[in-house]
Amino acid sequence: NDAKYYSIVSAIDLFGACTPQVEATTNAMYAVGLGSAYVPTVIADFTAPVTSGCITPFTVNFQNISSNASSFVWNFGDGNTSTLVNPSHTYNIYGNYNVTLNANGGACGTDSILKSSYISVSTSNPCIVILPLDGTATTQTTCTGKLFDGGGPSGNYADNSDAIVTISPSGASNVTLNFISFDVEPGDAGYCNYDYVEIFDGPSTASTSLGQWCNLNGSPGTLTSTGGSITLLLHSDQGLNLAGFEMDWSCSLASTPPVANFSNNPISTCTGDVSFTDLSSNGPTSWLWDFGDGNTSTLQNPSYTYNNNGTYNVSLTVTNTYGSDNITNSNLVTVNKPTAPIVNGGANCGAGTVNLSASGSGVIHWFDAASGGTELGTGNSFTTPSISSTTTYYAEDHIAQASQYVGNTQSSSNGSTFTYTNEHYLIFDCTKACTLISVEVNATTNGNRVIELRDNSGATLQTTTVNIPSGVSRITLNFNIPVGTNLRLVGPGSPNLWRSNAGVSFPYAIAGLVSINNSDAGTQHYYYFYDWEIKEPDCVSSRVPVDATINPFAIAGFSLTDNGLGNVSFTDASQNSSSWNWNFGDGSGTSIVASPNYTYLADGTYTITQIVTNSCGTDTSYQ
CATH class of the missing domain: 2.60.40.10 (Immunoglobulins)
Known part of the structure; x- marks a missing residue:
């Protein structure tokens, strides 16, 4: 449609509206299957692959099929408009909406079309969901529905993307996926290493993988989760894209009380930060956590910070319509923060600066609040800004963790230098925030390379430009990696960097921290970044107050x-x-x-x- 539209607009700009040249261009597009045959008037018309949704927000991709028009005004019926040729619009409120398209063809005339109640957003509608072309879709919470790839019912999925959706109906004991159609580019050498659908038995791509499918091994057919959530990932490389899939889902609602279960990461911590994951079965609808220090949470998967050293029992109570269950894991979490620093306050006569000091086993960090707040400096001594009244500052001791290493180490074997313009990246999960300090690379030419850390939607989180010498070298990145799945470490096009296409054995993992799972070209290729140096967050003591006293x-x-x-x-x-x-x-x-x-x-x-x-x-x- 875009090719047709811009070809006709170009003809109108060159020769005028409703001229023989416009007629010839329109009919040429029609001959190759784009649009309809030429008519000497403006005809406004549009369509959309999916016009009804069951939850908000609901996004509709409108397709303009008007004839002989060069400008357009859309009215979506909810107070919003657009002048794009083929707009996407998101409805945030339930209701039925009239959609109007006004088409202007200049000398050819104008036309408009109103489609009454064309868009319906209601909880009573069947749930028809189209994956985003790239990135993570809204979690689906209805018990039944239909899912298409990002191309919708009639288009292809996108190149070079990772589209993710989690289906997690409230109160479900399991979720069943039934693939109606399936057309995903096959891989080679017996692997789905180009494009593939991967399905995970749980609420994220960090859950257990049930397998990868492409045209090499055929449709997944029918799959059922062991719990109340299931996650689907559609991965594609930069090459061929196909029709994708159509899939129905359904759930079994619990008819018995839930069975409580959970996991946590880590078991032992020197920071106090712990993430808890609900693993309960039989469709719980509410959760009550007791962290063993007097604090609780009603989130399904909470993250919690312990302030004091000790060993803690953790319990989880889950409830649904049919009853409740409790599990208590004794002596589950051990918190072993560093000893708090020894501090010495200071004083000044009248307004001015005050010198404070502290000592500990690591590096002292100074703050302006007992928790949170702003970091003011580091080191054993700290000079306050000019103050006119007694002020309390806070010191904590940071002890750096040792480096850990993960990743393929074959930076000069089982591969070759990649020189093409295609962009490639490694795909990895991070279960605990950490820092990627450095990686090993092998370059055939000196020069700057732009390296990026991106999330699973392709959005850039951090970027750095590194001057890389020829040969094998270790380069510093200092990327702050957040907790996430399908994160990307991305190299440039035309990198002249070594990549492996043999001897690759994903995943490369540090348990409970980082797992390098794949590359954008599949599991048989490992791109550029070898032997990652990872550091966990510093061990951090409790904060100690330090008074800067102003004596009058x-x-x-x-x-x-x-x-x-x-x-x-x-x-x-x-x-x-x-x-x-x-x-x-x-x-x-x-x-x-x-x-x-x-x-x-x-x-x-x-x-x-x-x-x-x-x-x-x-x-x-x-x-």
């Missing part, structure tokens, strides 16, 4: 009352004083009391001196 200066001041007969009462009005020294001016009378009383023995005029002192110095007042 002493300010002298007093008043007096003449009581008669030479007796005078002195009232201290000084500020911030810790000691007082009075001289009553008669040559003999003194006092160190804050507010003294003194009797003069002779008439006269006397000058009284008050000297007040604190740790920041002295001040004097006279009357």
Whole structure:
């Protein structure tokens, strides 16, 4: 449709609307199966592969099949419009929507078409879902539905993509997939190593794989999960794409109480951070976690941070319509944070900076809050910004973890240098946030290469440009890897870097941390990045408060009352004083009391001196 549209628009721009040249171009497109035959008027028309949805948000891909028009105005019926030729629009509210298309052909005229209640979004509709061309779809929570690849009922899936969907109906004990049609590019050498559908027995691509399918081994047929969730991944390389698949799903709703079960990662932690995964069966609909330290959660798969060292029991109670179940794992989580640092506060007289210090087994990090907050610096000493009142800062000790290594190590064997313009990448999962410090590469030419970390939708998370010398070398990346599935470590086009096409044995994994599972060209190819150096997050102690004290200066001041007969009462009005020294001016009378009383023995005029002192110095007042 795009080829047809722009060819006709070009003809109109060159020769004018409704000219013989436009007629010839239109009929030429028609002859190769694009659009309809030429008519000398504007005809507005459109279609969409799927027009009804069962949940919001619901995205519709409109296809413009108008004739002899060069500009368009769409009204989607929900207050939104577009001037694109073939727009996609997302409906966020349930309802039935009229869709209008106004088509303008200039000298050929105009036309419009209104399709009443063309779009329906209702929970009573059958669920028809089209995968995104790339990235992760909304989790499907209905018990039945139909799923197409990103090309929809009549198109092909996209090249060089990873499209993912999880089906997790509320209260389901299992989910069954039934493939109606299946057409995915076959691999070679007995493997689905180009394009494939992979199905996982659980809520993510980190769950157990049930297998990979392509035209080499045929349709998956019918598959049933062991629990209430199942995940599908459609992977494609940069080459051929085919019609994809049509698949129906259904679920079995639980008819008995759930059976509680869960896992967690890690078992032992020096940071206090633990992720919990529900593995309960028989369709629980609610969850109650007890982390053993007095805190709880009602999330299905919570992440939790323990603040104190110790060994903790963790329990999970799951419930559905038919009852509940509980499991308690004793002594499950061990938290062994480093010893908190020894701190020394500081002080200053009046507004200014204050020097603080701390010592520990690692590197001291300074913060402005007891938790969260902003990191202010590192090192055993810290100088505050200028402050005018006593302020509390916080220090914690970070002990670096040792490097761990994972990945293919054959950076100069079982392969060759890749020089083509195609972009390639490794696909991996990360179950615990970590840092990719460095990788080994083998280059045939010196020069800069752009290396990227992307998520499973292809969005760039981090990028770096590295000057790589020729030969085998280790390059620094320092990529902060988040928890995620099907992450991508991406090399440039025309990289002149070594890649392996033999002796590859995926997955390459560090248990509970990272698993390199595949490449975008399948399991028989390993691209560019060898022997990954990985570091887990630093071990972190509890934060300790450190006071930066601002001591005020002493300010002298007093008043007096003449009581008669030479007796005078002195009232201290000084500020911030810790000691007082009075001289009553008669040559003999003194006092160190804050507010003294003194009797003069002779008439006269006397000058009284008050000297007040604190740790920041002295001040004097006279009357």
